[in-house]
Amino acid sequence: MDRQSTYGEYLSQVGSRYNKLSENEKDVLRALRGTEQGLVLGKVLGTEMALANLGTSNSTKVSAKKRGLGTR
Numbered sequence: 001m002d003r004q005s006t007y008g009e010y011l012s013q014v015g016s017r018y019n020k021l022s023e024n025e026k027d028v029l030r031a032l033r034g035t036e037q038g039l040v041l042g043k044v045l046g047t048e049m050a051l052a053n054l055g056t057s058n059s060t061k062v063s064a065k066k067r068g069l070g071t072r
Contacts, residue, residue, distance in 0.1 A: 018026070032038035 018029075021029075032041065
């Protein structure tokens with residue numbers, strides 16, 4: 001088995017595991033986007049598997065939480 005197909009299988013497995021997470025667990029990962037922790041994970045995992053790319057085909061967009069006086 002060549003390296004490219006093995007890597008493709010791995011990416012597929014990671015995507016499958018992500019899709020099996022509960023919405024709360026997915027929200028925890030989504031909350032890491034743009035944070036220092038999320039950026040470090042992106043560097044370690046690489047662009048193909050960075051948090052911003054996980055579940056983009058099957059998940060809905062999470063709206064940003066409003067903060068401040070305008071939210072009352």
